[in-house]
Amino acid sequence: MNHTPFPSSRRRLRRLAALAGGALLGMTAALTLASPASAHHPTVSGKATCEDGGWIVTWTVTNSERDITGEVKAVTVRPDGTTVDGIAVGDTLPKRGNGVLTGVQKVDAGATGASLEVTVKWIRHGKKIVNSAKGWVKLEGKCEPETPPTTPPATESPSPSPSAPAESPSAPASPTPPAPGGGGGGPELPVTGSSLGTAAGVGAALLAIGTGLFFFFRRRRVRFTA
DSSP states (O other): OOOOOOHHHHHHHHHHHHHHHHHHHHHHHHHHHHHHHHHOOEEEEEEEEEETTEEEEEEEEEESOSSSOEEEEEEEEESTTOOEETOOTTOEEOOTTSOOEEEEEEEOTTOOEEEEEEEEEEEETTEEEEEEEEEEEEOOSOOOOOOOOOOOOOOOOOOOOOOOOOOOOOOOOOOOOOOTTOOSSSOOOOOOHHHHHHHHHHHHHHHHHHHHHHHHHHHHHHHHHO
């Protein structure tokens, strides 16, 4: 008994084998072509700080390849209207480990984020490889201009008081004339009214005492002679 498969079944097997082989070859070729491109890529990273009432974003671009340099072919910055100083088209991306590209971007305080996309070209074994990378920085928190410290108002120094007018020199006192009956010596002190009254009172008292004693002793003498 003949168990040979039908001709139609053989043709189906051949077609399936051909399709599987073609798919395998296509996947192998795609991986071979894509692997060099995926290996060559830039790395973009950023860091933001608040300075002078605005955001300052510092970008760093690194090469993935250690043996060949790259060339910057395109630079795209967000927000619109801003630029990155230090990274431009035509710049050379150093080999990995030999340096990086660094740029600075100034962004308004009200922005919520910033981004930088860099496209780099490499030449390996005469073949051009182009790849891009994008970095994003989220701007969080408040970024306000610094308020200068307030200085207290200067205290006014008290105005100097007007100096008192200088006293005019006093006129020399006129010499007191000597009392009548005085000698030719120096000027005597004038006798005040209180001193004269005291002297008159003492004199009157002495006179009264002397008069009393006179009449007292006289009466005693008259009594003894009688």
